[in-house]
Amino acid sequence: MNYFLTEEQEIIKELSAKIADEKIAPRAAEFDESEEFPWNLIRILADSDLFAVWVPEEYGGLGGGVFEQCLVVEELSRACAGVAVSYAASALGGFPILMFGTEEQKQRFMPEIASGSKLAAFALTEPDAGSDAGNIRTTATRDGEHYVLNGTKQWITNGGEADVYVVIATMDPEKGHRGMTAFIVEKGTPGFDFGKKEKKMGIRSSSTTELIFKDCKVPVENLLDKEGKGFLVAMRTLDKTRPGVAAQAVGIAQGALDKAAEYASTRVQFGKRIGEFQAIEHMLADMATQIEAARSLVYNVAWMIDSGERHITKASAMAKLFASDIAMKVTCDAVQIFGGYGYMRDYPVEKMMRDAKITQIYEGTNQIQRSIIGGAVIKEALRRK
Amino acid sequence: MNLAVLVKQVPETTDVRIDRKTNTLIREGVSSIVNPFDMYAVEQALRIRDEHGGRVTCISMGPPQAEAALRETLALGADEAILLSDKAFAGADTLATSYTLAKAILKLGEFDLVICGKQAIDGDTAQVGPGVAEHLDIPHVTYVSKVEEISNRHIRVRRMIEEGYDVILSSLPALITVVKEIGEPRMPSIKGTLRARKAQVITWTARDLEADELMLGLSGSPTQVARIFSPEIRPGGEIIEGNSACEKARNLITQLKASHTL
Numbered sequence: 001m002n003y004f005l006t007e008e009q010e011i012i013k014e015l016s017a018k019i020a021d022e023k024i025a026p027r028a029a030e031f032d033e034s035e036e037f038p039w040n041l042i043r044i045l046a047d048s049d050l051f052a053v054w055v056p057e058e059y060g061g062l063g064g065g066v067f068e069q070c071l072v073v074e075e076l077s078r079a080c081a082g083v084a085v086s087y088a089a090s091a092l093g094g095f096p097i098l099m100f101g102t103e104e105q106k107q108r109f110m111p112e113i114a115s116g117s118k119l120a121a122f123a124l125t126e127p128d129a130g131s132d133a134g135n136i137r138t139t140a141t142r143d144g145e146h147y148v149l150n151g152t153k154q155w156i157t158n159g160g161e162a163d164v165y166v167v168i169a170t171m172d173p174e175k176g177h178r179g180m181t182a183f184i185v186e187k188g189t190p191g192f193d194f195g196k197k198e199k200k201m202g203i204r205s206s207s208t209t210e211l212i213f214k215d216c217k218v219p220v221e222n223l224l225d226k227e228g229k230g231f232l233v234a235m236r237t238l239d240k241t242r243p244g245v246a247a248q249a250v251g252i253a254q255g256a257l258d259k260a261a262e263y264a265s266t267r268v269q270f271g272k273r274i275g276e277f278q279a280i281e282h283m284l285a286d287m288a289t290q291i292e293a294a295r296s297l298v299y300n301v302a303w304m305i306d307s308g309e310r311h312i313t314k315a316s317a318m319a320k321l322f323a324s325d326i327a328m329k330v331t332c333d334a335v336q337i338f339g340g341y342g343y344m345r346d347y348p349v350e351k352m353m354r355d356a357k358i359t360q361i362y363e364g365t366n367q368i369q370r371s372i373i374g375g376a377v378i379k380e381a382l383r384r385k
Numbered sequence: 386m387n388l389a390v391l392v393k394q395v396p397e398t399t400d401v402r403i404d405r406k407t408n409t410l411i412r413e414g415v416s417s418i419v420n421p422f423d424m425y426a427v428e429q430a431l432r433i434r435d436e437h438g439g440r441v442t443c444i445s446m447g448p449p450q451a452e453a454a455l456r457e458t459l460a461l462g463a464d465e466a467i468l469l470s471d472k473a474f475a476g477a478d479t480l481a482t483s484y485t486l487a488k489a490i491l492k493l494g495e496f497d498l499v500i501c502g503k504q505a506i507d508g509d510t511a512q513v514g515p516g517v518a519e520h521l522d523i524p525h526v527t528y529v530s531k532v533e534e535i536s537n538r539h540i541r542v543r544r545m546i547e548e549g550y551d552v553i554l555s556s557l558p559a560l561i562t563v564v565k566e567i568g569e570p571r572m573p574s575i576k577g578t579l580r581a582r583k584a585q586v587i588t589w590t591a592r593d594l595e596a597d598e599l600m601l602g603l604s605g606s607p608t609q610v611a612r613i614f615s616p617e618i619r620p621g622g623e624i625i626e627g628n629s630a631c632e633k634a635r636n637l638i639t640q641l642k643a644s645h646t647l
Contacts, residue, residue: 053575
């Protein structure tokens with residue numbers, strides 16, 4: 001396929017692929033085992049300007065958008081989705097500042113996010129507020145020149161490692177969505193601490209922790225957008241970053257297909273390479289076709305977002321839904337093609353299968369994506385009446 | 386600090402083909418890379434520049450397509466790249482090559498340190514670096530594994546030896562050739578790659594270098610390749626066992642007698 005990338009996009013893709021193949025892939029199994037945060041790899045990504053691709057030039061970036069971010073995430077995910085999500089989560093924390101921040105806030109935070117000298121993170125989920133994001137219990141109250149935050153956020157990617165956190169709290173739980181408010185909280189702010197680091201099924205090199213706020217005083221200049229706009233900030237952010245999860249899924253699936261195809265063309269059973277058996281050949285054909293379909297969808301949605309289209313919720317949800325479902329299927333099939341070897345941790349595909357699962361869950365479960373898409377379809381039908 | 390790095394473009398594969406008539410490498414149709422050892426040289430130069438300031442100039446002698454290798458060094462952060470390309474340079478052995486490179490370094494003007502990889506993976510001679518130093522009449526240290534200290538007037542390096550290393554203090558300007566222990570070469574950056582695409586690689590010809598034509602290319606090369614062949618693999622030697630020197634000597638005599646050598 002030819003996606004007619006610009007020269008700069010080609011450079012971004014090639015460099016990401018080079019880093020994925022030469023620096024990340026050789027260490028993916030090691031980080032999966034140790035669950036250690038891959039700071040040295042993150043430094044390489046930063047030094048190569050990869051954190052800058054989606055940031056406008058006036059804030060130290062390269063002036064690209066969601067599409068460029070997706071290119072990087074996809075290539076990194078071929079080698080290790082854990083490293084890729086640590087990279088992508090910084091965009092998840094950075095996009096709301098870029099989209100809703102004041103000029104002063106953008107000048108303050110974006111250059112360091114673009115250079116990768118600081119990682120960012122986004123904190124919405126709580127123990128009782130997952131899909132039901134309106135049910136958050138972390139509170140914020142105004143106290144003079146500060147807001148005081150109390151509560152606990154859960155499963156925050158880059159928790160403990162990031163320096164800049166966009167945190168959604170509620171100023172009035174009675175008001176539901178309309179009470180929610182977004183804040184930029186810096187690591188080291190008194191009263192802001194990290195809870196336990198989670199042990200996960202996949203993406204194990206990434207850091208997932210609780211954020212604990214105990215009378216944490218956040219200066220008023222760190223209010224993001226206006227009081228009561230937190231739900232909007234969160235939803236608009238996720239609309240913009242879901243293609244990133246989708247790109248991650250495409251990358252994981254591509255990595256699994258590459259391994260499965262290589263194995264099928266060398267493994268001999270019954271005197272033939274197993275790739276010559278139609279049973280395997282057809283599996284590979286379906287995997288490759290599904291990946292290309294997902295990639296086309298993801299790229300198109302990313303282009304659409306970058307073109308400035310306002311109504312992106314449905315398309316963004318579709319990209320995330322489709323790509324993550326095929327990633328799960330393709331990685332399962334890759335393990336199947338590897339047979340017993342595929343189930344062994346000495347071979348790379350079982351990790352890809354574990355990694356793929358999270359793409360169906362985070363940034364909105366695929367059930368939530370279907371509700372978003374279905375709701376939009378019904379709404380469009382009603383409008384036509 | 387003015388740093389010059391000598392870079393060679395080499396065939397990517399170790400499975401090189403030889404032109405049986407001229408006994409030189411067939412370069413057509415083989416993808417090329419920067420000689421891996423030269424990447425360590427570039428890395429070392431960039432580290433010195435990043436710490437002490439100055440300029441890194443990469444120089445390569447080769448056909449016009451060697452420009453690609455130089456662009457790669459620009460993407461990593463080299464400040465300038467110069468390609469020495471002229472039909473008159475063709476067929477150069479290590480003496481003529483080192484003479485040509487030395488002339489280019491002199492043309493650059495003031496320099497503090499020249500850095501080379503320990504050898505190229507195609508020719509494997511490890512002669513060009515030291516040859517350049519001789520032409521420039523400056524000291525050189527080969528097999529450098531670490532630059533411990535560098536000032537305006539001196540450099541202190543570690544030279545790899547079979548067991549351990551020497552610490553060598555040299556005056557500047559000097560030339561060093563580096564081994565991979567110097568540290569992993571960095572990855573290019575997007576900004577660097579974009580800059581490298583647009584940057585101009587300067588080409589110097591024999592005339593630009595004001596070189597003595599008789600010392601260039603084939604005419605300046607006393608070494609002529611007579612034949613290229615794979616040497617026969619010799620079987621390994623045998624270690625004579627024994628509990629003492631006397632016993633080993635006795636065992637040796639016994640074996641030599643048994644084989645009628647004695």
